[in-house]
Amino acid sequence: NAGVTQTPKFRVLKTGQSMTLLCAQDMNHEYMYWYRQDPGMGLRLIHYSVGEGTTAKGEVPDGYNVSRLKKQNFLLGLESAAPSQTSVYFCASSYQNQPQHFGDGTRLSIL
């Protein structure tokens, strides 16, 4: 039972490049989330999904897009990476009203 798996674990991008972060969960959770964690800032919600085919904006959605084509997968895209998007990105999943389960993060550096 893998739980929540994030791919890749590390990535370095140049400004302006695009990339997609993949999150996969095997717990049949309806809800999935993308957060970013910056030093001294805690976690901030980027986008979330309450079910297959649905997405919604969180606290800091600008510069990111998401898709939830399959229930078990939640993709986070950066269309044109900027240095301000250097961060650690965490994916989480949950049932409604239940605690969230987190992946181990993707460490992204944008030069």
Added chain:
Amino acid sequence: SQQGEEDPQALSIQEGENATMNCSYKTSINNLQWYRQNSGRGLVHLILIRSNEREKHSGRLRVTLDTSKKSSSLLITASRAADTASYFCATGGVGSNYKLTFGKGTLLTVNP
């Protein structure tokens, strides 16, 4: 915007001592949760307390919630070196209790 604010930002204690961390928040909540994060890892859920509850226990953990003061505390008793981690409180809002707002965390160091 940050909803929860943990206090202190950092705490260093000796093994066997108790550790207390506090969390304050600003708006009405449906629930408050505590998570632990070991260095380089994702967050792990510790305990959830609902707005109509005042205290909860789980093993060596005790959480209290005072909605009149908009504050919560996490007590870890008889701490161990393995408890060294960052601890975050997160609040679930009324009407959207699945969307959590996290505080900035308390870094706990337990010295052997």
